[in-house]
Amino acid sequence: MSEAPQINRLDSGDADFEARLTQLLDRAPEADLEVTASVAAIIAAVRARGDAALLEYTNRFDRRSVTAAAQLEVGPAQREAAWNSLPADLREALDTAAARIRVYAERQTLESWEFGDAFGNTLGQRVTPMDRVGIYVPGGKAAYPSSVLMNAIPAKVAGVGEIVMVVPAPGGELNPVVLGAAHLAGVDRLFTIGGAQAVAALAYGTAAVPPVDKIVGPGNAYVAAAKRLVFGRVGIDSIAGPSEIVVVCDGQTDPRWIAMDLFSQAEHDELAQSILISPDRDFLQRVAAAMGERMAELPRAEIVRASLAGRGALIAVRDLDEAIELSNRIAPEHLELSVAEPRLWLQKVRHAGAVFLGRHTPEAFGDYCAGPNHVLPTSRAARFSNPLGVYEFQKRSSLIECSPEGARQLAAIAGRLADAEGLQAHAASARDRS
Known part of the structure; x- marks a missing residue:
């Protein structure tokens, strides 16, 4: 004992x-000042120097000796080979897990809808997937093929156009289970980069790494600080603790x-x-x-x-x-x-x-x-936040279509409210339709 x-x-x-x-x-404290300062400098360097800074930080922090940005990408053939190299029982376990995650995710999809109001107008909501998202998969203290599935499969179900995955490779070691999971989940591009420099590359883009619309997935304190700093340039899922x-x-x-x-x-x-x-x-x-x-x-x-x-x-x-x-x-x-x-x-x-x-x-x-996602709110964020899901990769646009009679009805209301706010162009724009 x-x-x-x-x-x-x-x-x-x-x-x-x-x-x-x-x-x-x-x-x-939510953001350690020294960590935030270091991360801000890394982000600024990647924005200014692109791939050169990305290579510099990757070689320094991950103990690598990469000389060209193209060497950071792992292509589809290498990912498929990694998948084929896995033991049959492990492939079966990953396959089964992926199928269960997909079935659960398919129940989360949001649908577009419309309805007609009493004035003869049509109102609604249009749901569309994001064009390109980045998924961050941790790779420091352990390898997490499960995180690949949990991040990528809901994005696929949502209909995201392109999934770009980043995962650190300390010492240049590539984990075949992680690569195989990326193949299984349908990741489009995979880069062996991590830390704040990976988040910066996804947010702003470099010659090698395309910019994305949203970054999801957990990471260490430096990744969390980087996600916080790039929020607004791109969407993020949460600040994971x-x-x-x-x-x-x-x-x-x-x-x-x-x-x-x-x-x-x-x-x-x-x-x-x-x-x-x-x-x-x-x-x-x-x-x-x-x-x-x-x-x-x-x-x-x-x-x-x-x-x-x-x-x-x-x-x-x-x-x-x-x-x-x-x-x-x-x-x-x-x-x-x-x-x-x-x-x-x-x-x-x-x-x-x-x-x-x-x-x-x-x-x-x-x-x-x-089946449910394992990317979850931490640090008491469950009071106001949600697990990662298909809805994180879908956007909602409001729809308004007015009939001539409906426009006349709304013009009086909008004009009066615009007058109250002192916005005469708004009022005139509305009354033009009456």
Whole structure:
């Protein structure tokens, strides 16, 4: 048995609970000033010097020795070869996951619509896909073929004209599973670049990398800062923070399962947050013991230990009602309702990126193959934001078509309102149609 990991212990009945909870949930400042300054300089350099700056930063940060921008692109033939090189069982798993993601995404498509009003006018909304999007796939501490599928497939379902993928290749190493996933998902172009320089290239374009209309996908602090700075030039999905999970449990689930569910997010990186909330204090102790038992199974144990010690927690509460209310305050990226009658408790959940219902639904299924997207709002953004989906890649245009009689009816209303705002050209333009 490994040594049990250190983890914060909180009890809602303690006098210092609110202060300790606030400290636990406190995030670092949204944009570290040094990181932002560095990223701004990188973006400016890529805008000014294009491929030359892109090569400079790629060679420096990814320990490469690329001499021409063309060497940064991985063509379709190489991606297909990577796919064919994968073991048959892995290809089958990726195929199945992709199919499930696609079926779910197809239910999200928005449709154009129109209706006629009482004045004989036609009003509506036209839905069209974006022309070109960029997907950022992390490639630093681990390889994420699942992120390729989760980002690219909804874009394909939406009808995006061209998908440009960027993924860092530290030391020049290309992960065949990531390349194979790009082939499977239908990525059009793939560049082995990462960090702020990749975001800048996608936003502004270089001779080698075409500019896109929107950038999606998670990354490190430098990627997040770059997305924040280029927003407005291009669209972005969100500013992703470290991974999060909250497990609400009634104490009846196998504690070994819950221990590994908490580990599943803690292993992402040292800043990830794993929280278990339960009214059963004895169960919390059994989960802590199970953590010690199962830690030896983890190749990334040191990352898990650092994550749990810094931001993880076992929280004792009065009852499940308080547990759900506390979860709503946290607004986690992932919420597991490991309880009897999870759908009953689901009615009380207001804020969560994704909800996993019941004892047999671990968050890991959502990361890979359940079907819903694993790109989710973090850092309490589930209060106002959504998972990545087909709708992120579709635009909506309003439609207005007036009949002669309808124009006369609207002219009087628009003219009067324009007069009230002191905008005489608006008023005259409207009354011309009367």
